[in-house]
Amino acid sequence: xxxxxxxxxxxDLYKIFGATPAKFVGAVKSGMSKAELGKDHGHxxxxxxxxxxxxxxxxxxxxxxxxxxxxxxxxxINRLIEPTSGSIMIxxxxxxxxxxxxxxxxxxxxxxxxxxxxxxxxxxxxxDNVTFGLExxxxxxxxxxxxxxxxxxxxxxxxFENRYPSELSGxxxxxxxxxxxxxxxxxxxxxxxxxxxxxxxxxxxxxxxxLDLQAELKKTIVFITHDLDExxxxxxxxxxxxxxSIIQQGNSQDILLNPADDxxxxxxxxxxxxxxxxxxxxxxxxxATGLGSLPSVKSGTTLxxxxxxxxxxxxxxxxxxxxxxxxxxxxxxxxxxxxxxSAVEASAP
Amino acid sequence: xxxxxxxxxxxxxxxxxxxxxxxxSLRALTRNYGDAIENFFxxxxxxxxxxxxxxxxxxxxxxxxxxxxxxxxxxxxxxxVSAVAGTLIAIGLIGLWNDAMKTISLVFTAxxxxxAIGIPLGILMNRYKRVGRVMQSVLDVMQTMPPFxxxxxxxxxxxxxxxxxxIAVVIYAIPPIIRLTDLGIRLVDKEVLEAADAYGCSRxxxxxxxxxxxxxxxxxxxxxxxxxxxxxxVVIASMxxxxxxxxxxxxxxxxxxxxxxxxxxxxxxxxxIIFDRISQAxxxxxxxxxxxxxD
Numbered sequence: 001x002x003x004x005x006x007x008x009x010x011x012d013l014y015k016i017f018g019a020t021p022a023k024f025v026g027a028v029k030s031g032m033s034k035a036e037l038g039k040d041h042g043h044x045x046x047x048x049x050x051x052x053x054x055x056x057x058x059x060x061x062x063x064x065x066x067x068x069x070x071x072x073x074x075x076x077i078n079r080l081i082e083p084t085s086g087s088i089m090i091x092x093x094x095x096x097x098x099x100x101x102x103x104x105x106x107x108x109x110x111x112x113x114x115x116x117x118x119x120x121x122x123x124x125x126x127x128d129n130v131t132f133g134l135e136x137x138x139x140x141x142x143x144x145x146x147x148x149x150x151x152x153x154x155x156x157x158x159x160f161e162n163r164y165p166s167e168l169s170g171x172x173x174x175x176x177x178x179x180x181x182x183x184x185x186x187x188x189x190x191x192x193x194x195x196x197x198x199x200x201x202x203x204x205x206x207x208x209x210x211l212d213l214q215a216e217l218k219k220t221i222v223f224i225t226h227d228l229d230e231x232x233x234x235x236x237x238x239x240x241x242x243x244x245s246i247i248q249q250g251n252s253q254d255i256l257l258n259p260a261d262d263x264x265x266x267x268x269x270x271x272x273x274x275x276x277x278x279x280x281x282x283x284x285x286x287x288a289t290g291l292g293s294l295p296s297v298k299s300g301t302t303l304x305x306x307x308x309x310x311x312x313x314x315x316x317x318x319x320x321x322x323x324x325x326x327x328x329x330x331x332x333x334x335x336x337x338x339x340x341x342s343a344v345e346a347s348a349p
Numbered sequence: 350x351x352x353x354x355x356x357x358x359x360x361x362x363x364x365x366x367x368x369x370x371x372x373x374s375l376r377a378l379t380r381n382y383g384d385a386i387e388n389f390f391x392x393x394x395x396x397x398x399x400x401x402x403x404x405x406x407x408x409x410x411x412x413x414x415x416x417x418x419x420x421x422x423x424x425x426x427x428x429x430v431s432a433v434a435g436t437l438i439a440i441g442l443i444g445l446w447n448d449a450m451k452t453i454s455l456v457f458t459a460x461x462x463x464x465a466i467g468i469p470l471g472i473l474m475n476r477y478k479r480v481g482r483v484m485q486s487v488l489d490v491m492q493t494m495p496p497f498x499x500x501x502x503x504x505x506x507x508x509x510x511x512x513x514x515x516i517a518v519v520i521y522a523i524p525p526i527i528r529l530t531d532l533g534i535r536l537v538d539k540e541v542l543e544a545a546d547a548y549g550c551s552r553x554x555x556x557x558x559x560x561x562x563x564x565x566x567x568x569x570x571x572x573x574x575x576x577x578x579x580x581x582x583v584v585i586a587s588m589x590x591x592x593x594x595x596x597x598x599x600x601x602x603x604x605x606x607x608x609x610x611x612x613x614x615x616x617x618x619x620x621x622i623i624f625d626r627i628s629q630a631x632x633x634x635x636x637x638x639x640x641x642x643x644d
Binding site: 105107115116121122123136164167190 | 540544550554562565635
C-alpha cells in the first residue's frame with residue numbers, strides 16, 4: 001500500500017439551501033449575511049466562501065459545532081450534496097462537474113466514507129458489510145472476501161465476521177464501518193463524526209487505532225468532529241468552521257498559540273495545552289555557546305512530557321533536537337510554564 | 350323557498366341519457382369483444398383450474414405433509430407446524446376438505462398474483478412521486494368502493510366463474526401489498542441510503558441490495574394483509590360462481606342453515622390462521638437480526 005498523493009483543493013465553495021439558491025449566490029458573494037439571507041429571503045446559508053487545500057496523505061480535520069456546516073462540507077467532497085457554486089479539484093478533476101456515471105465510478109474507486117451512526121446493513125453479516133464496497137465495484141467474491149477478512153483482522157474483529165451488526169456494541173459496529181471503508185482501498189477516506197456516537201474511552205481507542213493505521217496507510221483523510229480534543233489529537237491540519245464560514249485554519253500549534261478570535265479562544269480555554277503543544281512550537285533559538293551538558297528532548301515531544309523530564313533532571317533547560325539528533329533550539333521550564341498558562345491569562349478579565 | 354328544500358339536480362333526462370350511453374357502450378363492448386376478452390383470460394383460467402386440480406386431486410396426507418413442511422421452513426418452530434397440521438385435520442373431519450382445498454387454491458393463486466404485480470407497483474410508486482400520487486387515489490377508490498359495484502362490469506364482460514372471481518379477489522386484496530412496499534422503502538434509514546450512494550451504488554444495486562432487503566419486514570406485513578383480505582373476499586366471490594367454502598356460506602345464508610354457516614366460517618378462519626402463522630413467522634425470522642441497535 002503506497003502513500004496517497006491525492007490532494008483535495010476546495011475553491012470558492014458556496015452552498016445555499018432553499019427554493020432558488022442560484023438567485024442569491026451573487027448577493028452572498030458580495031457580502032449578504034447568513035441572518036439577512038435567512039430572515040428576508042427564507043434561504044439558509046450552508047457554506048460561505050470555503051477555500052481549503054487538503055494535503056495528500058495527511059489527516060485534515062474540519063471542526064465546528066452543530067449547524068456550522070461541517071457535515072455539509074464533507075458531503076460535497078463525494079457530492080452527496082450538490083454545491084451552489086465553486087469547485088473541488090481532486091487529482092486534476094473537478095468533482096462538481098462530473099457527469100453521473102463518472103461520479104459513480106469516482107465514488108467507487110477513490111473515496112470511502114465512515115458515518116456517525118455507522119450506517120451498516122442490518123441484514124448482512126460483518127464480512128458481508130465489510131465487502132459491500134467491493135461487491136458494488138464488481139470484485140470477484142472470493143477475492144473480496146479475502147481482502148475483507150484482512151481488514152476485519154486489522155480492526156480487531158477476527159472471530160466476529162459471521163455476526164450481525166445488531167449483535168455488536170457501538171464501538172465494534174464502527175470498527176466494521178472503518179473496515180468497510182478501508183477494504184475499498186480508496187485514496188480518500190471521509191469520516192463524518194465517525195467517533196461522536198461512541199463512549200469517551202472507546203473513542204480514545206478508536207483514535208489511537210486510526211493514528212496507527214494512518215502511520216502505515218498514509219491516506220488523505222477528511223475527519224469531521226465537534227470535539228476540539230479529538231481535532232487536536234488527530235489533525236495534521238485543522239479547519240474551524242462557524243455558521244458556514246472558515247474562522248481559522250492551521251495545525252494544532254497555530255490554533256493553540258494564535259487563536260484567530262474570541263470564539264476560538266473560548267474553545268481552547270479548557271483544552272489541556274500540555275498534552276497538545278509541542279516543544280518546537282515554544283522553544284527559543286540556540287545560544288551560540290554554553291550548551292554544555294544540557295539534556296536533550298526530541299522535537300515533537302509534548303510540553304507535558306518535556307516538563308516531566310526536566311523536573312526529574314538537575315537542569316531547567318533542554319536542547320530540542322530533531323530525529324537525527326541535530327539541535328534545533330532551547331526549551332526551559334519557564335517557557336513551558338508560560339506557554340501552558342497563556343490561555344488562562346488571555347481569558348482573564 | 351322551494352329551491353332551498355329541493356336540491357337543484359341535473360335534468361333527469363340528461364342523467365338518463367348518460368346512464369343509457371354508459372351501459373349501452375359497455376354492453377356493446379361485451380357483445381363485440383366478449384370472446385376476445387375471454388380468450389385473453391383463457392391462460393389464467395387454465396392456471397386456476399390447474400391449481401385447483403392439484404389441491405383437490407392430491408391425496409390428503411400429502412397435502413398436509415407439504416403444508417407442514419412449508420410451515421417448518423418458514424417458521425422453524427414446531428408450534429407453527431402442529432397448528433397448521435391440526436387445523437387442516439379439523440377441517441377435514443367436519444367434511445369440508447374439498448371445499449377448503451378449492452378456497453386455498455384460489456387464495457394462493459390470488460396472493461401470488463398480487464405479490465407479483467403489487468411489489469413492482471409499490472416500487473414504481475416510491476420511485477416516481479407523480480405516479481405515487483395518482484396511485485394513492487386509485488388505491489383509495491379500490492379499498493372503499495363496495496366490491497359488488499366492480500363485480501357488475503367484471504361479470505358483464507366475463508360471465509360468472511373462476512376468472513371473474515379471481516379478478517374480484519385480486520382487486521380487493523392488492524392495495525395493502527402496494528402501499529406497504531412503498532412505505533417500507535420510504536422508511537429505510539436515510540444514513541444507510543447515503544452510505545449506498547457514497548460507495549457508488551447504481552440505482553438497481555441500491556434497490557436490490559439495500560432498499561428491498563431493509564423494507565422486507567414491512568413488505569411481509571403487506572403480504573400478510575393481502576392474504577387476509579383475499580380470504581375475506583371468498584364469500585362475496587362465491588356470488589359470481591367461485592366454488593369452495595364461500596359458496597357454502599352463501600347457501601347457509603340463503604337457507605338459514607346456521608350450523609353449516611358456522612362450520613364453513615370456522616374453516617375459513619382456520620385457513621386464515623394457517624396463512625397468517627406461516628407468513629408472520631417468516632417475517633419475524635427476517636427481522637431476527639435487526640433488533641436493538643446500540644447507539
